[in-house]
Amino acid sequence: MGGFIDLYTEADTFLHRMDPRVKIVAVLLLSLLAFILSHLYLLLALLTFIFLLLFLARATISRTAFALKFVLRFMVLIIILWPIFDPTGTPVLASLGPIKITEPAVWRGVTSAARVGCLATVWYILMFTTSQRDLVRALVKMGVRFDFGLTLAISLRFLPTFGALIDSIKDAQRARGLELSKGGLLKRSKNYVAVLVPTIVSALRTADTLSLALQSRAYGARADRTYLRDLNMRPSDYVALAVLAAILVLPAFAKFVMQVDI
Amino acid sequence: MSAQGSNWGNSGAAGKPANYVSPKIVAVYGVLTALTAAITYASYTPFSPTKGYFNLGDSMVFFSALAFGWRAGAICGGIGSAAADILLGSGIYAPITLVAKGAEGLVAGVIGRMKGGKAWAVALGIGAGGACMITTYFLGEWLLLDVGLGKAIAEIPINIAQVVLGGTIGALLSYYVKKSYPSLTKT
Amino acid sequence: MIPSAHGIPREEKIISTRNLKFTYEGGVQALQGLNLDIRSGDYVAIVGGNGSGKTTLAKALNGLLKPTSGTVMVNGMPTSELKVAEIAKVVGYAFQNPDHQLFCSSVEDEVRFGPLNLGYPEQEVRQKVERAIEAMNLGQLRALAPLSLRLGERRRVSIASVIAMDPQVLILDEPTTGLDAGESLELMNSLKRLNAEGKTIILITHDMKVVAEHARRVIVMANGRMILDSDSRGVFSDLAILGESNLEPPPVVRLAHRLAKHGIPHDVMSVEELVFQLLRSRGGG
Numbered sequence: 189m190g191g192f193i194d195l196y197t198e199a200d201t202f203l204h205r206m207d208p209r210v211k212i213v214a215v216l217l218l219s220l221l222a223f224i225l226s227h228l229y230l231l232l233a234l235l236t237f238i239f240l241l242l243f244l245a246r247a248t249i250s251r252t253a254f255a256l257k258f259v260l261r262f263m264v265l266i267i268i269l270w271p272i273f274d275p276t277g278t279p280v281l282a283s284l285g286p287i288k289i290t291e292p293a294v295w296r297g298v299t300s301a302a303r304v305g306c307l308a309t310v311w312y313i314l315m316f317t318t319s320q321r322d323l324v325r326a327l328v329k330m331g332v333r334f335d336f337g338l339t340l341a342i343s344l345r346f347l348p349t350f351g352a353l354i355d356s357i358k359d360a361q362r363a364r365g366l367e368l369s370k371g372g373l374l375k376r377s378k379n380y381v382a383v384l385v386p387t388i389v390s391a392l393r394t395a396d397t398l399s400l401a402l403q404s405r406a407y408g409a410r411a412d413r414t415y416l417r418d419l420n421m422r423p424s425d426y427v428a429l430a431v432l433a434a435i436l437v438l439p440a441f442a443k444f445v446m447q448v449d450i
Numbered sequence: 451m452s453a454q455g456s457n458w459g460n461s462g463a464a465g466k467p468a469n470y471v472s473p474k475i476v477a478v479y480g481v482l483t484a485l486t487a488a489i490t491y492a493s494y495t496p497f498s499p500t501k502g503y504f505n506l507g508d509s510m511v512f513f514s515a516l517a518f519g520w521r522a523g524a525i526c527g528g529i530g531s532a533a534a535d536i537l538l539g540s541g542i543y544a545p546i547t548l549v550a551k552g553a554e555g556l557v558a559g560v561i562g563r564m565k566g567g568k569a570w571a572v573a574l575g576i577g578a579g580g581a582c583m584i585t586t587y588f589l590g591e592w593l594l595l596d597v598g599l600g601k602a603i604a605e606i607p608i609n610i611a612q613v614v615l616g617g618t619i620g621a622l623l624s625y626y627v628k629k630s631y632p633s634l635t636k637t
Numbered sequence: 638m639i640p641s642a643h644g645i646p647r648e649e650k651i652i653s654t655r656n657l658k659f660t661y662e663g664g665v666q667a668l669q670g671l672n673l674d675i676r677s678g679d680y681v682a683i684v685g686g687n688g689s690g691k692t693t694l695a696k697a698l699n700g701l702l703k704p705t706s707g708t709v710m711v712n713g714m715p716t717s718e719l720k721v722a723e724i725a726k727v728v729g730y731a732f733q734n735p736d737h738q739l740f741c742s743s744v745e746d747e748v749r750f751g752p753l754n755l756g757y758p759e760q761e762v763r764q765k766v767e768r769a770i771e772a773m774n775l776g777q778l779r780a781l782a783p784l785s786l787r788l789g790e791r792r793r794v795s796i797a798s799v800i801a802m803d804p805q806v807l808i809l810d811e812p813t814t815g816l817d818a819g820e821s822l823e824l825m826n827s828l829k830r831l832n833a834e835g836k837t838i839i840l841i842t843h844d845m846k847v848v849a850e851h852a853r854r855v856i857v858m859a860n861g862r863m864i865l866d867s868d869s870r871g872v873f874s875d876l877a878i879l880g881e882s883n884l885e886p887p888p889v890v891r892l893a894h895r896l897a898k899h900g901i902p903h904d905v906m907s908v909e910e911l912v913f914q915l916l917r918s919r920g921g922g
Contacts, residue, residue, distance in 0.1 A: 258538065259542070262542075265601055265604075266597050266601050269598055269600030270597075270598035270601070273598055273599040273600035273603075296598075300595075300598060303596065304542060304595060307542045308540070311536065311541035311542070311544070312541075315536065315541070333470075334470065335471050335476055338476055338480075339476050339483070340480070340483070340529070342476065342477065342480025342481070342484070343480040343482075343483035343484040343487070343529070343533070344484070344533075345480075345484075346480065347484045347487055347488055347537075349484075350485055351488050351491065353737075354489065356732070356734075356737055358492075359696070359701050360732040360737040361738065362701060362721045363701060363725055363732070363799070364725065364750060364798060364802070365721075365722040365726075365751050365752075365755045366722070366754055367720070367754075373504065373615065374615065377506060377615040377619060380493060380506055380509075380619070381619060381622065381623070382740050382750070384489065384623060384740075385623065385627075385740035386736055386738065387485070387488075387489070388485065388513070388623060388627060389627065389736065389740075390736055390737070391481050391482075391485050392481065392627070392631070394481060395474075395481040395482075398477040398480075398481070399472075399474040399476070399477035400473075403473050407470070407473050626742065629742075630742065630784060630785065631784070631785075
């Protein structure tokens with residue numbers, strides 16, 4: 189395992205400059221849109237739009253590849269499994285015993301896969317262009333309590349540390365003859381205890397020290413704490429928000445009010 | 451200027467102490483959340499061709515719930531597992547995972563610590579928590595993500611294995627750490 | 638050409654590296670072509686500043702890291718073709734932080750873990766465990782939980798857990814860090830006994846006092862290269878090379894160098910030697 193992957197890529201694009209709150213809203217709205225749309229070509233259009241944004245955010249292929257591989261396999265699996273479990277509709281393309289493959293079911297599978305593709309990749313718009321620090325700050329600004337935000341910031345801060353810790357502990361136990369990738373599930377899981385106990389004990393000791401450090405730095409001393417950097421919505425952020433709202437509201441209006449089949 | 455309470459002499463009229471959770475809880479929850487994500491990530495074993503994946507993340511959800519209570523189970527289990535999903539490139543699962551593992555940790559924490567955490571309570575808690583997790587994933591995949599019944603069913607056996615193995619390891623870890631390091635598990 | 642401590646190969650080579658290079662995933666070239674032979678019975682210290690590549694070298698010697706290019710041979714077999722568990726029978730590695738290795742509920746179980754992994758029969762496991770517990774003087778602690786012990790004791794447990802696998806070579810990463818003078822001395826004396834019994838010892842350290850007092854051979858690393866391979870006396874007579882690797886010799890060595898123009902030789906390594914030389918020069922002058 190080669191360390192942890194933080195998708196955030198430093199760059200200076202309009203998405204990087206955009207207020208993180210707007211980007212969080214964007215992810216939510218575009219996800220909703222993916223649920224509203226039911227036609228394959230519209231979902232593919234949405235997928236193209238998401239990839240266009242990723243392209244504009246300078247998300248490099250090599251970094252995306254890791255994440256995309258998962259999504260792609262997921263989509264392929266849906267396309268394969270859907271028709272097998274959905275025998276409704278005609279014409280029947282093939283049948284084998286109780287299993288019936290119908291043309292509409294195949295299209296339903298492909299449509300679902302496209303929707304899943306949208307729901308999966310829309311996250312990357314946020315993750316590629318927003319540092320963890322900005323993400324936590326945005327959540328606090330959006331009403332998440334400061335202590336929850338701090339807890340989240342601490343966990344993000346320690347993720348790579350613990351990743352490295354687990355790697356080191358795995359090495360230390362391998363040097364004692366432990367083979368983690370040998371045997372069935374049961375044996376492997378049992379072997380993992382030799383890694384988990386030192387990891388948990390070290391981590392909890394870290395927590396002990398950390399709570400003292402928080403106290404000594406006056407955590408919770410005043411409710412009206414100030415921040416070094418504040419988030420401020422700029423005109424361009426409002427424009428982006430308006431565009432997003434339009435992208436969602438128009439199809440929603442068409443579908444639910446005007447009863448257009450989209 | 452009043453020198454009462456925990457105010458400092460020059461802290462001004464608005465300087466009343468914040469009503470935050472204790473620093474110990476912030477530190478422990480932050481660390482448990484990171485641990486859940488890190489262990490999920492590190493023990494990740496993809497199985498082909500069904501592309502289900504197996505990991506020991508559940509052992510940390512159960513550990514947090516049994517050693518630190520239902521709040522830790524729900525918060526650290528839910529957020530930590532969802533963070534691992536995002537890191538592993540399956541952010542699409544993150545919202546369902548947040549609910550599924552959060553519920554798992556919550557239920558395991560409530561039931562598993564009844565009667566001071568007797569063995570039957572722990573087993574029942576893990577079973578009930580695991581059932582919540584499996585049901586949430588199934589319904590979430592089938593009805594919410596609409597991935598089709600086949601894909602949703604394909605996930606069930608792997609999730610059962612995760613509960614059985616993760617539950618056993620989580621219970622052992624919690625028993626061992628509580629016994630050996632009582633000071634570490636107090637919040 | 639790097640000066641060698643042992644001109645004649647008097648004993649068999651257990652580990653030898655040829656043009657060993659290692660590059661981490663991020664592109665950091667941690668080892669840049671090392672040729673090194675470790676012979677049976679050696680007591681070697683690998684020294685160097687932080688980031689000089691000494692821990693990477695140690696991990697390459699026991700197969701935790703496989704060479705990016707070049708070879709590491711352990712008993713004539715390349716590590717690239719061996720599993721870490723197989724190499725562990727020959728080359729034991731005690732990590733810097735003992736807490737990374739300890740997880741059992743008693744010292745005895747902890748020490749048993751390694752030999753059980755290697756599949757030794759019960760009788761042999763028991764023997765090896767007893768020897769390791771005795772070597773690290775853990776008899777009175779055997780029933781206690783390892784992680785509840787003090788750092789010095791935890792380090793001895795982690796070393797015992799490696800010795801129990803009965804490797805020919807014992808690599809210790811910074812074994813004296815965080816120990817007080819008494820604990821440090823006790824540990825180093827145990828290692829001295831093990832070396833006398835025939836175990837090959839490789840110390841990774843920047844504690845130059847320990848090096849001066851215990852190691853017979855010193856390898857100085859800087860920027861992923863070996864810049865010196867010599868007996869320990871040779872290392873301390875050349876302060877420039879230590880400076881190049883961000884190391885500071887013990888005060889007594891620095892003092893001796895400052896007194897060089899008064900006739901004190903360059904290779905003084907201990908307080909006793911300095912006193913002896915001072916008295917001699919006074920007597921002679």
